[in-house]
Amino acid sequence: MCSECQSGTSVIEHTLGRPVVALVGRPNVGKSTLFSRLAGVHRKMGNWPATTVEVGTSIVSIQGRDIELLDLPGTSSLSPVSPDEQLACDLVVDEGVDAVVAVVDASNIARCLYLVSQLREIQAPVVVALTMGDVADRRGIRVDVEALQRELGLPVIPVVPRSGQGVEAVRNAIASALDEPHRPHRVLHFDDLEQADERLRWVGDVMATVIDRSDERSTLTDRVDRIVTAPLLGTVVLLAVLWVVFQATTTLASPVQGALDDLINRGLGGLVSGWINAIAPASPWLRGLVVDGVIAGVGTLLTFLPVMSIMFLLLALLEDSGYMSRAAVVADHLMRVAGLPGKALLPLLVGFGCNVPAVSSTRSVGDARHRLLTGLVVPFTACSARLAVYVFVAGIFFGDRAGTVVFLMYLVSITLVVMGSMLFRLAFFRGIPREPLLIELPPYRLPTTKYVFADAWLRVKGFLQEAGGIVVSTVLIVWLLMSIPLAGGGFAQTPVADSAYGAISRAVAPVFAPAGFDDWHTAGALLTGFVAKEVVISSWAQNYALVDSTRHFNRASLSADLKRDFDRSSGGHSTAAVLAFLVFLTAYTPCVATVGAQRREFGWRWAATGVVSQLAFAWLIAVLVYQVLRLIGVS
Amino acid sequence: MSTLHGLAVGAVARICEVAEQPLRVRMTAMGLRPGAEVAMVAHGARGSRLVRVGDARLALAREVALSIEVEATRVQ
Incomplete structure (x- = not known):
């Protein structure tokens, strides 16, 4: 409910220094497509300051x-x-924008006029x-535009945002509106049931005047919806739809990711490495900084491009x-x-493919609180990167039962999503009402290629x-x-075990003692x-110093080292410790790109809250798993 | 009279009463108010209902559909 508006001064105008025009309308009325048409390429999408609500902004010359x-x-x-x-509501009424474009769906006018009836009363x-x-x-359905204009007392411009037809007329109408004086403010209370009923009666009267339904046909939408x-x-x-999305974001993107990784890390990295060795052979730190630091960082970031692009294309289509x-x-x-x-x-x-696009795709959730809650639990979904570790570790420790263990980890992941959601809701979102389903469904439309891309x-x-910036x-x-x-040893020439990273790993390792895997090699790998x-x-x-000059390592040696150290750190309960490790891997802090996506959204x-909460939650669950399994005699 | 939940697919009914509940204002704003005509489009999972009210197509949870009393008027 908007509070009473005391002043016609635009707070936004003072902040941004130019007149502010807001596009307002129900969901799915073509508002964003019209915005794209009016704004062209100079538009930005982002959260409104101090909120997690997404608002599109653009500076437009009219x-x-x-x-x-x-x-x-x-x-x-x-x-x-x-x-x-x-x-x-706040921006339109309390912040006093300079003009409003009310976007009304001609095929669904009745639902839009309620909002217009309120907008007629703002300044x-x-x-x-x-x-x-x-x-x-x-x-x-035939709409009498002149009659509608008369009934509303407002200029009505028919527009087809997809083709651009009528967009110039909208721009001209905005220009005229900005020259109009603000009207006296009349809105006091909106959410009173009697007033809502009165407005709906007015909507019914307008509809009877401006809409001709004599030729209305049964729609294909009804049949498809059944x-x-x-x-x-x-x-x-x-x-089936989700399977296609999941497959496309993982399978299709995977070879492109591999090719990009090869191109950047091996191709470009190798080339730059050779070049630096030739011009500055006495500076291995320079090679390390450029190749293992900057190029590897940019490479890590760019390998997410294929999966992000495919994901966002499919989301826009849906x-x-x-x-x-x-x-x-x-x-x-x-x-x-x-x-x-x-x-x-x-x-x-989507999170089961990759958490990064999954966090970004929470934008489709709608309500900001539900979007945030979803974004916080997405990292509990076992992404394909974690699958690679599951398969590797399960293969070493569980032999023929490796498949069952991997499947178990997916069940653990689903349980963590449910538990995480309940805990986050309890801790931060007690106020979110558990409202029953009540939503409006838009008509089906053929997606517009230009808009989707x-x-x-x-x-x-x-x-x-x-x-x-965060990823790089x-x-x-880490390289440093x-x-x-x-x-x-010299800078960038020291063995990992003797580096600052090795020291930090040793310092962190004891934290995992209650979970049975307090070995520094494993603590460092988790870091x-x-x-x-x-x-x-x-x-x-x-960490085990098994990597040769071509960056390859002997898997058999690594298996033997891991078996030995897990057995030693768990006092002979390596199965329990490995399962605790896998659970920790599933639940702990998401990768830096996911944190970057959380920070953006x-x-x-909230990104920091997610990181800390997950770390604590993962540690508790891992300790619980290890201690329970040890107590029931799992060795 | 019956509830909207009990309306058959393809049937059209007039809303007689909407029970008091937290969602009532929102329902009214969406057109679910006494006197409005609703057409049942589909029965969904767990008792959810898909209806057409005027130009809008709404999906309602079972409890929402049960809170609306209707009188069947015709079949489409």
């Missing part, structure tokens, strides 16, 4: 005048029920952009087609077990800009720690696992 254009979160009314709607001038005229035409939301068939369709809301309906009852909405299913399943690119670019600097720090000699989980294996090899405070 008739020679620069304006700040805002794409606000979708809202059904100015009676907010979520942080997203609250922000939209800022309002322009109505009437979208989805093509969908209304196909359904045989299939995709059916209890059994709907679940099959959802699983959103733009209208299927995402149907998937949320089908998955709703499953996700409620974990206290999450149906839309959280997709990010969680532009949306995917915008998100990939955002990830590179905001997570890139972390890789550099491995290069600093503490027991003789570098923060860079990327698959690095755990090569880090072990490095939710800010430093």
